[in-house]
């Protein structure tokens with residue numbers, strides 16, 4: 001799966017469908033706003049990317065928690 005910045009091109013009408021890696025991780029399909037083509041996300045195929053993204057999200061969450069903790073601790 002080739003992800004552009006902030007969206008993926010619809011294979012039917014070539015419109016850039018706005019989506020995010022986060023959405024791709026959590027949603028099972030995305031729908032083109034122009035032609036209503038449903039793009040089903042092949043989770044097993046993109047599992048590696050999802051795993052990597054989950055790690056990034058996890059790290060971000062930990063960072064947020066850490067900075068929040070830091071803020072309340074002061």
Ligand SMILES: [Zn+2]
Pocket residue numbers: 010011012013014015032033034035036037
């Ligand atoms: Zn389309």
